[in-house]
Amino acid sequence: MEWSIQEIARSAGTTSRTLRHYGQIGLLAPSRIGRNGYRYYDQECLLRLQRILLLRELGLSLPAIAEVLDGQRDSAAALRTHLRILEQERDRIGRQIESVRTTLRKVEGGEQLMAKDVFDGFDHTRYEEEVTQRWGKEAYQRGDRWWRSLSEDEKKAFGQRQLDIAADFGRAYNAGAAADGEEAQAITRRHHEWLSETGNPVNREYFLALAEMYVADPRFTANYDRHGAGTAAFIRAAMKVYAERRLTG
Amino acid sequence: MEWSIQEIARSAGTTSRTLRHYGQIGLLAPSRIGRNGYRYYDQECLLRLQRILLLRELGLSLPAIAEVLDGQRDSAAALRTHLRILEQERDRIGRQIESVRTTLRKVEGGEQLMAKDVFDGFDHTRYEEEVTQRWGKEAYQRGDRWWRSLSEDEKKAFGQRQLDIAADFGRAYNAGAAADGEEAQAITRRHHEWLSETGNPVNREYFLALAEMYVADPRFTANYDRHGAGTAAFIRAAMKVYAERRLTG
DNA sequence: GGTTGACTCTGCCGCTACGTCAACTTCTAC
């Protein structure tokens, strides 16, 4: 008993194209190929096809299915592995849903669509190479340990404080405040305190280098200047004054 | 202020290849292209890029992102649509996880990997076209309404009964029972009762046609013959006898 | 015996969002 490609496709609830594909990748070969080139499948093929489709419905990849069916791999082990992957995927999507909900609330509340990155010198994971180059490996690791010790909420709060500080700088700048004035210097002090929490001492040299970066490095410029073009330069000026007055080498 | 492709890529935490790709699909064009062919990006580009990457992290497709950023589509509406898609995906994966767990339990309990389909004349969703052709649209719809009225558990139980009946046929056949013997006829009666529950009267003509199908159609043959080659033919013989003795036109 | 219609074959493009060469040119620094 054997059947044509259409017949067997309909039998199993799939298409002839799929069967040709399975043939091509070596997952399911026809039992016979006629002199006209036609594919013919027997009962054994049908059984194998049904198992393939079952595993596919469960979400296994075609190579994984091949391994299971060819006995190179214990089917229970394959399913357990697959289960782990599915659970991870479910969790990932769950987290993404939360992010989208948060963003949606903000957008509906009238907020602009903005990159949420902290964009400051202590986003270690992002700037590792440069931080180690500029400040040494030890300083990086100290900051990194501190960062890892924070909970998710603490990390968020830390980032949010920086965003608030940046926004305050922007407001002061747009209101025409002077960089060496009381208001700007008060904000700068908050900024310095914020920086100091990372476990590394923020001395004059460090602080001044950071101030230069705010203007020289587009990552910082763009993010501070979104509170108004020139904000980054304003912050630099304020930081220079602060360093002169309050910090030592 | 403008930056090279590398600089802007590092700024935003992506790669130059990605930027070229975005340029190619028209999602983000450089602000300027030098006479040497080099791409240069300004602050506006950086801001747009940051928004692109934010939306991408949230899982939106690049065309969807383009629509949002070009103002062709309300960003809140886009996010809500996306949220629905994500939730559906999460549910789908959840169901798949359940299926894999079930299958895993069975496989670990020693069961073979078998297509779980009922493979009988009343899997309406699968055989709609043929059922309507053979038995009329009315009969199909009657069966369909009945099927939809069942709960998931009831559907499972209904399918399981058919699997049990098929297995009993297989056992009887392998034990050398006669198709017109008492045992085979008792099983056939259960089969007839099972069929009758679908809301369509199972008369002689219908029953005999089904018996022929079990042998002629590979979908049925293969599934019954997995209890031993020849089982399908045995079932047909038993059904013929049963129809002669018990059923009318 | 010719025609029609159903079926089959082998390619090849398309889909997502880029990664990864390859081959070549340009810029920058010593």
Next chain:
DNA sequence: GTAGAAGTTGACGTAGCGGCAGAGTCAACC
């Protein structure tokens, strides 16, 4: 002048087929 970093275009690969083009095969009917 030359190395090395960075830039360019172009093409292939990814998972699993869907869909189409162009051509051959088969069964049935007139």
